[in-house]
Amino acid sequence: MTRRSRHGRRTAPCVPCVPCEPRPGRPPGRPPGRPPGPSAAKAGPSQTDGPYDSNIRFRRLLGESSIPTHMNLRDEGRLRVLQALHATGGTSRPELVRLTKLSRATVYALVTDLVTSGLVREESGTSEPENRSLGRPAQLLTLQPTAAYAVGADIGHTHVRVALCDLYGVPVWDHVEAVEVDRAPHATLDLAAELIHQALRECAAPIERVLGLGVGIASPVSGDGALVAEGIMPGWTDVRPGRELEQRTGIPTQLINDANAGALAEHLYGAGRGVDNMVYIRLSAGIGAGIVTSGHLLLGVGGLAGEIGHLLAIEDGLICRCGNRGCLETVASPVAIARLLRDSWDQPVAPDDLPSLLREDRVGARRAVEDAGAAVGRALAGVVTLINPQLIVVGGDLAAIGEPLFESMRRAIDRRALPHAGAQVRVVAGELGSRAEVRGAAGRVLAQAPHALALMSEADSHELPRATRSPTLSGS
Numbered sequence: 001m002t003r004r005s006r007h008g009r010r011t012a013p014c015v016p017c018v019p020c021e022p023r024p025g026r027p028p029g030r031p032p033g034r035p036p037g038p039s040a041a042k043a044g045p046s047q048t049d050g051p052y053d054s055n056i057r058f059r060r061l062l063g064e065s066s067i068p069t070h071m072n073l074r075d076e077g078r079l080r081v082l083q084a085l086h087a088t089g090g091t092s093r094p095e096l097v098r099l100t101k102l103s104r105a106t107v108y109a110l111v112t113d114l115v116t117s118g119l120v121r122e123e124s125g126t127s128e129p130e131n132r133s134l135g136r137p138a139q140l141l142t143l144q145p146t147a148a149y150a151v152g153a154d155i156g157h158t159h160v161r162v163a164l165c166d167l168y169g170v171p172v173w174d175h176v177e178a179v180e181v182d183r184a185p186h187a188t189l190d191l192a193a194e195l196i197h198q199a200l201r202e203c204a205a206p207i208e209r210v211l212g213l214g215v216g217i218a219s220p221v222s223g224d225g226a227l228v229a230e231g232i233m234p235g236w237t238d239v240r241p242g243r244e245l246e247q248r249t250g251i252p253t254q255l256i257n258d259a260n261a262g263a264l265a266e267h268l269y270g271a272g273r274g275v276d277n278m279v280y281i282r283l284s285a286g287i288g289a290g291i292v293t294s295g296h297l298l299l300g301v302g303g304l305a306g307e308i309g310h311l312l313a314i315e316d317g318l319i320c321r322c323g324n325r326g327c328l329e330t331v332a333s334p335v336a337i338a339r340l341l342r343d344s345w346d347q348p349v350a351p352d353d354l355p356s357l358l359r360e361d362r363v364g365a366r367r368a369v370e371d372a373g374a375a376v377g378r379a380l381a382g383v384v385t386l387i388n389p390q391l392i393v394v395g396g397d398l399a400a401i402g403e404p405l406f407e408s409m410r411r412a413i414d415r416r417a418l419p420h421a422g423a424q425v426r427v428v429a430g431e432l433g434s435r436a437e438v439r440g441a442a443g444r445v446l447a448q449a450p451h452a453l454a455l456m457s458e459a460d461s462h463e464l465p466r467a468t469r470s471p472t473l474s475g476s
């Protein structure tokens, strides 16, 4: 396996990462998913676009029930309090009484236990007045972000990325390696496991505080966790990456298609926050889409929904790795654009060269990118007509090119989609960049965080250190 460091700023030792890129128009200071300050807590969970809603979306997206039937009353009470804190990002005791519909005495006793156990902390800031007549402010309660973690892994065709995320889905450790993945499954899985162990070691995160490992992979994933890798990732047929990584790390593992992971992340933390009908399209070495309709992630009967890269783009085009001919991926992936320029100019051109060629205003490069955007737009026009989304979020390597690509996509959608549906959709860049897939994979695990925390035995939770806080989170 060829292995080389990528993105010089991320060479080992790994760089503890800072929260994601600020969102245009969003006040700076608190990244998506972080506990809110007192003013945000005052806004309360009734706001439909707030973090409270994101937790509901998590469970709805993944089709989960809110209360397991086997829970006793005390665990159920803990679960309700933890769900409210997870969903709101932070709130007060009186608000918890309102949200959980438990008695005041029960909520106060549960909160005392949770604070003592180190799962919940009282912020120095305050929430709304607890007793307006006395003017006494209520304290803001939040989950202790590093009381537990989720690990995300993103396995693409040419890279492996691992991130350790706190309870709010914010990466506290993040590392990417460029490797040849498609024909080297076992070496790739060894590397992913090695990075996971490195993350836990460098963050001093005990494995018993890791809720799970979510793995996004550049292959369709069937309902039983098997890859549908034939032709897509040729060496991975019959490999069970979830089971293999679970054996290598000892961490319960969930597998998800990488475009679906990206869709989850942008829907929960990024450009698609609060949008229940959206498409995330990932334009990288592979092209795929994650589709959210009416708040549900669309998977299809065999997990193959969203494979937009294998829609027909050119009737007599090149043979695609899926075995068909003229797929979108053969004309619009960065690899395909670089191949076109290389063959036309008779000189080496790599996919990574595309942004600099556009900055130099090389006419041929601009034309090739615009044509690729038009091909993607034609495919998306069909999707727009079929499912009538409000938003298309563009991620993957090619998204960095920006407007020359986006404009041609929009033109093709306007030209070919049902006019009313075309007029209702916006095309925007993803906000999470190359971290979308790894954050969505970890986010899938975090959807079950309140359940896992509620089921921790009191003995175990007493062992959790209190008020631990990663220095990388301070000030964020």
Ligand SMILES: [Zn+2]
Pocket (backbone or CB within 6 Å): 309, 310, 311, 320, 321, 322, 323, 324, 327, 329
């Ligand atoms: Zn194909």
